[in-house]
Amino acid sequence: MTSSAPQPGQTITPVRIAGTGSYLPERIMTNQELEKSVDTSDEWIVSRTGIRARRIAADDENTSDLASKAGLKALEQAGIDGADVDLIIVATITPDTLTPATACYVQQKIGALGAVAFDVSAACSGFLYALEIARHSVGAGAFKNALIIGAEKLSAFVDWTDRNTCVLFGDGAGAAVIVPSENGGGRVLSSQLGTDGAQAELLNIPGGGSACPITVENAPQKLATLAMQGREVFKHAVNAMKKASIDGITAAGLTAKDIKLLIPHQANLRIIDAIVERLEVNRDDVYINLDKYGNTSAAAVAIALDEAHREGRVERGDKILLVAFGAGLTWASAVIEW
Ligand code: ACO
Numbered sequence: 282m283t284s285s286a287p288q289p290g291q292t293i294t295p296v297r298i299a300g301t302g303s304y305l306p307e308r309i310m311t312n313q314e315l316e317k318s319v320d321t322s323d324e325w326i327v328s329r330t331g332i333r334a335r336r337i338a339a340d341d342e343n344t345s346d347l348a349s350k351a352g353l354k355a356l357e358q359a360g361i362d363g364a365d366v367d368l369i370i371v372a373t374i375t376p377d378t379l380t381p382a383t384a385c386y387v388q389q390k391i392g393a394l395g396a397v398a399f400d401v402s403a404a405c406s407g408f409l410y411a412l413e414i415a416r417h418s419v420g421a422g423a424f425k426n427a428l429i430i431g432a433e434k435l436s437a438f439v440d441w442t443d444r445n446t447c448v449l450f451g452d453g454a455g456a457a458v459i460v461p462s463e464n465g466g467g468r469v470l471s472s473q474l475g476t477d478g479a480q481a482e483l484l485n486i487p488g489g490g491s492a493c494p495i496t497v498e499n500a501p502q503k504l505a506t507l508a509m510q511g512r513e514v515f516k517h518a519v520n521a522m523k524k525a526s527i528d529g530i531t532a533a534g535l536t537a538k539d540i541k542l543l544i545p546h547q548a549n550l551r552i553i554d555a556i557v558e559r560l561e562v563n564r565d566d567v568y569i570n571l572d573k574y575g576n577t578s579a580a581a582v583a584i585a586l587d588e589a590h591r592e593g594r595v596e597r598g599d600k601i602l603l604v605a606f607g608a609g610l611t612w613a614s615a616v617i618e619w
Contacts, residue, residue: 302587368419383432431579472615476612
């Protein structure tokens, strides 16, 4: 299916989130289990990151399976049938295949055969990048609705012998349905995106792309796994998420005191604490689930949004701030009136 592009001068109408969903694989891998395979300890992982466990997808469970399950839950909540979905955007750095896009498999699995479907690669900021694309696409009237999904099977791209990275990541998916706002309904108030490609080497999967295909010779180097300069990334994460948060709140015409719930990227509790301190947000108004799931990259904010919503932490009219940071480097924020 194709869609008409917005005409020059056409106004962008506000959009809202009509439904959320998430899916976590059944298998729980605790820190204690990792202690048996790498030189680490529950004490180190908890004190340095706040992570206690993560979910691991089954061998035959692909990113598109996690994404489809989360997407169907969001559609059910929104009261929209799979067949009526107009646009599917999957944010992921762990696609089922390099091509086609994971969104194409999702389209097939949820029966959205009339939709346009593609992926966004912006690491942990991907779900908020997808939100911004959907906001403009639906707001301009080019699509009547959008299913945006953050989904990752990071366990397939982790070197399980590298303690610097394997303790940090997990698998999962979260989704949201974007529709035009009705009068008096919720709306996305502001959205901020940023990228610094000059820092691309700080956090990447160096092998498996066209720059460095995996060969019989280089296979033992495990180049198709996540590599990260943790300390450097940490500093950038705090500064970028703080700035994206302040810019987003200001663009929405609000102050930090107006924010009912802060949903930050779930990478490291110390990063979240540093942002909370700088923003002067009440710690009780911050949603945290990284202890259970670790860093699920593009899925993290989406899963947290769905859990917060289903737990009744967001009510109609509440202003919530979503903020993320990841490889690229990328960062993003969104302020939403629920
Ligand atoms: N168990 C025990 N010791 C460990 C482990 C482990 N799992 N991992 C590292 N160490 C050791 C290191 O070897 C180092 O030892 P040394 O001092 O003898 O060299 C020591 O612990 C301290 O290492 P640091 O890297 O300085 O630890 P730090 O406090 O910075 O924490 C961490 C590391 C958790 C990775 C942190 O830097 C971090 O969270 N960084 C940001 C991650 C992030 O936000 N990523 C963005 C999104 S991810 C994405 O986009 C896909």
